Amino acid sequence: MSTDTQSRKIHAAVVDSHQHLAFQQLDLAEPLENEVLVNIVACGICHTDLGFMTEGAILGHEGAGIVERVGSAVTAVKPGDHVLLSYQSCGKCAPCEDHQPYACEHFTKLNFGFQRLDGSSAYPEKVHGHFFGQSAFADYTLVTEQNLVKVDADLPLNVLAPLGCGVQTGAGTVLNTLKVQPGESLMVMGTGAVGLSAIMAAKIAGAKTIIAVDRDPARLALASKLGATETINSDQENYLATLCPHLDYVIDTTGIGHLDEFAQEVLKAGGTLVRLTGSASEPLTQGRKAISVIQGNSVAQEFLPQLITYWQQGEFPLEQLITYYDFDDINRAVRDAKRGNVIKAVLVWE
Numbered sequence: 001m002s003t004d005t006q007s008r009k010i011h012a013a014v015v016d017s018h019q020h021l022a023f024q025q026l027d028l029a030e031p032l033e034n035e036v037l038v039n040i041v042a043c044g045i046c047h048t049d050l051g052f053m054t055e056g057a058i059l060g061h062e063g064a065g066i067v068e069r070v071g072s073a074v075t076a077v078k079p080g081d082h083v084l085l086s087y088q089s090c091g092k093c094a095p096c097e098d099h100q101p102y103a104c105e106h107f108t109k110l111n112f113g114f115q116r117l118d119g120s121s122a123y124p125e126k127v128h129g130h131f132f133g134q135s136a137f138a139d140y141t142l143v144t145e146q147n148l149v150k151v152d153a154d155l156p157l158n159v160l161a162p163l164g165c166g167v168q169t170g171a172g173t174v175l176n177t178l179k180v181q182p183g184e185s186l187m188v189m190g191t192g193a194v195g196l197s198a199i200m201a202a203k204i205a206g207a208k209t210i211i212a213v214d215r216d217p218a219r220l221a222l223a224s225k226l227g228a229t230e231t232i233n234s235d236q237e238n239y240l241a242t243l244c245p246h247l248d249y250v251i252d253t254t255g256i257g258h259l260d261e262f263a264q265e266v267l268k269a270g271g272t273l274v275r276l277t278g279s280a281s282e283p284l285t286q287g288r289k290a291i292s293v294i295q296g297n298s299v300a301q302e303f304l305p306q307l308i309t310y311w312q313q314g315e316f317p318l319e320q321l322i323t324y325y326d327f328d329d330i331n332r333a334v335r336d337a338k339r340g341n342v343i344k345a346v347l348v349w350e
């Protein structure tokens with residue numbers, strides 16, 4: 001075996017014992033036959049990253065970059081191709097075979113287990129990579145054909161990086177899961193990146209009533225600009241009195257208890273409440289139902305190109321959500337994301 005193919009030095013932001021991210025030089029194994037080595041150009045910060053700040057972890061799951069090297073069994077991309085990264089799936093189980101990778105039987109292991117499907121790791125001991133099959137808070141990472149999407153080389157990777165998780169979740173819930181129809185009505189609670197993506201998608205779908213709920217006036221103003229037809233400030237005591245009931249759908253991105261009650265009151269009989277908060281789904285009254293959705297039921301290789309087309313047509317102005325940070329400023333970016341000072345932080349290498 002030649003020594004130059006065994007590993008490569010990379011720079012990755014590793015969580016330390018104080019929940020601080022510190023760049024380390026590490027050895028990353030060269031790609032297995034089904035893997036693709038990607039030179040990361042940009043990576044969004046998603047709230048799911050903030051929930052996994054455990055020592056040794058390399059987070060980051062909205063990566064975008066350029067293919068550096070491919071394993072012998074890879075056919076979807078070649079070195080030099082530009083790619084967006086998304087959630088990981090196995091490609092082999094029944095749901096994957098059935099074209100539903102978001103329902104992959106190995107979803108938890110592959111996205112939150114910090115390991116490959118076979119349990120191995122390409123990272124040194126005590127470092128936990130393979131988060132969402134990417135761990136893209138780094139200059140290089142290993143992915144598979146299942147979680148990459150090839151895009152045209154003239155597209156801006158720094159703008160499109162967030163498509164692979166938060167944006168796809170919000171937009172996919174509207175377009176893939178609910179399949180919102182022209183003239184329908186919905187409320188979106190919480191106007192972070194997921195909520196605003198849902199609002200932009202609802203406008204594209206032709207929804208007649210799009211109500212945005214948040215406590216931040218600046219975010220509500222942006223929601224109006226992006227397609228909300230009405231806004232409700234949930235910090236105002238009388239907001240419950242402002243509601244117009246009988247909506248077809250409510251999408252909750254907040255997980256705040258009293259908003260959940262509000263949601264059920266404004267929903268029409270037979271309407272659907274989507275909880276994008278990981279909380280359990282239980283039956284509601286009057287034929288209303290509550291569902292939880294994973295990744296907007298999106299097949300990234302199909303849905304991301306669709307969203308890119310909307311973006312190119314000016315219907316999905318994703319750049320209005322983004323604040324850029326140099327990767328060296330990752331701790332400031334994480335802090336701003338945590339405090340809600342920014343809607344979507346995107347890290348870029350200088």
Ligand SMILES: [Zn+2]
Pocket residue numbers: 089090091092093094095096101103104105106
């Ligand atoms: Zn699978």
Ligand SMILES: [Zn+2]
Pocket residue numbers: 046047048049061165166
């Ligand atoms: Zn995410």
